[in-house]
Every structure is written in structure tokens, then in C-alpha cells.
Amino acid sequence: MINPMGINATPVLLNVGEAHHDGDWNFRDVSSPFTRIHYIRSGSARMERGGEVLELRPGYLYLTPPYLRHSYVNDGPLDLVYLHIYFSGAESGSLFDWLDLPAEVVADERTEPILRRLLEINPDRALPNFDPRRYDTGPGLAQTLADGVSDNWAVAMETEGLLCLLLARFLEGASARIARMDRRIAAAVQYIGTHLDGRVVVADLASAVALSKDHFIRLFARELGITPVRYINRKKIEAAQLRLLLRPGESVKQIAYGLGFDNLQYFNRLFSSLTGLSPGRYRQNCRL
16 A cells, blocks of 8 residues: 555455344444444444444445444344455554544445455455454464465455555545644654554653653643553553464563563553453453
């Protein structure tokens, strides 16, 4: 994908399939490290996300960013196509860190042919289970992400291109956060994203952008609505969620230390407070 901000935005397909529901698509507090796209063919449902309620309508595409806690509510017939996407290299920054993308866009004449082609060339990517607490992961997830969409290069290349065409529909209505952000804070955010493996010190960030620590904290909070420490911790825990899924051979302690935490108990408490699960339970749930 074209990458004007130096962010790795290469989409990898995890799942694509068609689904029919009849009042049984009801799940609360869904959250994972992966991006979801839904195309509603017929019927209706609601999605609750970020304090807003979206009425899912036929003929529209819906985009749900990774890590965004949301819920589905469905009380009647519903036909849809679903896609789950992973952006390779996303630990160091993703589209959603730098862009505000619309949650809903109207489908155009290309949408159905693109989806039909994705379904045709990826027949083995349908979900075995529609429960979001289980379907993001499984025994082959790490291998899927390591291998990409297919060992057939033509299929892999075509799949990536088709995903980019779908994502472009949302990018048309996107606005750049970095354009509105103080350049010093933007530089700090970029630094944080590329240094999650180490200890990120707020005083050092402030010094690097020639601000006093207090001024930097106030400016950061004004620009992002969150303190630097909370932002750093959130990004580290997001990275931890991904590593717990992608690195089954690493212990929780190894993952914590690999993200710059020198206190395992603190890491466990922080992980639980932000995700609602302990790291061990999070990984265990993914293995069910």
C-alpha cells in the first residue's frame, strides 16, 4: 500500500466469508489486534463503538479499527460479508494512529466484484465459528501471519491489491491527524511507536523536542486527550496483545521484558486494567 507517512500498511488477509444471521449476531465488548470490515448485503444490525451507535445498513461498508472495544446487536435476518485484516509491521505504527477514517462508507459498483473475487481465491479463509471471543485465533494463526495469505504468490499479490481497493474507499474520507497535530508531539508519537521494545522516558521525550517536561505533558494531553505515560502504556499493551498471539513460544515474562517492563507484576496489572484479562487468561482464551 502507498505509505506517505512511513508507516507499514501492508494488509494481510486473515478471514473472509459470507454469513447469514437471524437474531444470533449478538456479542458484547469485542476487541482484538485485528481490523474488521463488514459489508451488509441485506437486513440490519447495530454496532456500539466508542460511545456511538451505528445502524448497519444494506449497501454500506463498515470499518472497525484494531483494539477498539465494540458490540454487535442483531434481532432479525442479516446477510453480510466479513473480512479480518492484519497489517504487517503494525506494532511500530498503523493507519489508525495517524488517520481518522470513517466508520461507514457507501459501497460502489466495484464492491461486490472485489468481494466475490476475494471469496473465490481464498476459499479456505471462512470462519469456523462466529463467536468473536474465539474466531480471531486458533492453532494456525501464528503460521497464517508468518506465511501471509497464500504460498501462491499470484493469489497473495492479488489479495493484497483487492484489500487495498476496499481500504481505499475509507481512505477517501480520511483526515490526517498529523496535519492537525503539533509537530513536536507528532515527532514524539513517532518515536514512541518505533521504540516500544525499550524504556520510553517522558523527560527524554520532552528534551528531544526542546520542551520542559511539564509543558510537554500539557501539550501532549491537549493534542491527544491522554497523558504521555498512559499513551505509552496503552501502545505497549497493544503490542503485548499481538505478541501473545503471534509468539506462542515466548512466556508472558519474556514478552513483558521484551517491551521494556522490568516488573512483571506491574505489567500484569496494567495488562488486566486495559484489556479486562490477565496476560495468561488472554492467551488461554485464544487457544480455546
